[in-house]
Amino acid sequence: MATRILAIETATDACSVALWQDGRVLERFEPGARRQTERVLPLVDAVLAEAGVRLADLDALAFGRGPGAFTGVRVATSVIQGLAFACDLPVAPISTLAACALAAFDAHPGHPRVIAAFDARMGELYLGAYHCQGDEARVVLEDGLFDPEKVPEPGGDDWLLAGSGVAYEEAIRARIRVAAVDIGVTPRAGAVARLAAPLVARGLTVPAEQAQPVYLRDKVV
Numbered sequence: 001m002a003t004r005i006l007a008i009e010t011a012t013d014a015c016s017v018a019l020w021q022d023g024r025v026l027e028r029f030e031p032g033a034r035r036q037t038e039r040v041l042p043l044v045d046a047v048l049a050e051a052g053v054r055l056a057d058l059d060a061l062a063f064g065r066g067p068g069a070f071t072g073v074r075v076a077t078s079v080i081q082g083l084a085f086a087c088d089l090p091v092a093p094i095s096t097l098a099a100c101a102l103a104a105f106d107a108h109p110g111h112p113r114v115i116a117a118f119d120a121r122m123g124e125l126y127l128g129a130y131h132c133q134g135d136e137a138r139v140v141l142e143d144g145l146f147d148p149e150k151v152p153e154p155g156g157d158d159w160l161l162a163g164s165g166v167a168y169e170e171a172i173r174a175r176i177r178v179a180a181v182d183i184g185v186t187p188r189a190g191a192v193a194r195l196a197a198p199l200v201a202r203g204l205t206v207p208a209e210q211a212q213p214v215y216l217r218d219k220v221v
Contacts, residue, residue: 061090080211
């Protein structure tokens with residue numbers, strides 16, 4: 001019997017929904033000016049309809065838990081909690097930075113070592129470092145909120161810098177050896193679903209009430 005995971009990602013300006021079915025991913029992605037509140041549920045309906053799958057047929061849910069835009073992270077959390085409560089489904093919360101890193105690796109397969117960074121406003125960065133392979137993003141540097149001039153040095157000289165945090169490229173390059181840059185990469189629900197699949201397989205999920213956002217703003221480094 002097929003395993004099915006529905007994932008959503010709304011932590012940036014974009015909105016995306018994906019259905020993972022035994023390694024195959026069906027995704028709807030919409031860039032835009034933070035229209036997640038009005039677009040996420042229609043995208044859920046569209047993905048499920050295209051796949052011929054009902055909510056009751058799902059095995060689990062996944063979402064980008066943050067960090068990211070506060071409103072976007074709240075949207076993802078509330079929608080996933082609502083669906084999980086309604087259908088009694090387990091949830092896999094996934095780092096939005098990890099999803100961004102995997103999306104960057106998809107676009108640049110020659111660069112498995114990815115610094116995923118988002119502009120956190122107030123002169124700060126959300127940043128994490130990952131080593132990507134296949135559908136995996138192994139943590140090299142835990143997600144954190146950093147002063148761009150004080151980001152930790154993960155070592156190595158072959159990092160791909162991806163995400164809106166590229167706005168602080170000069171400061172980051174002063175501390176990390178960056179080999180390539182892509183400001184256009186965004187986290188996607190397809191990447192969230194792929195990262196969630198092994199967690200779901202191992203039962204490393206949480207019930208709806210424990211599916212909580214991760215903002216990092218109160219954990220300043």
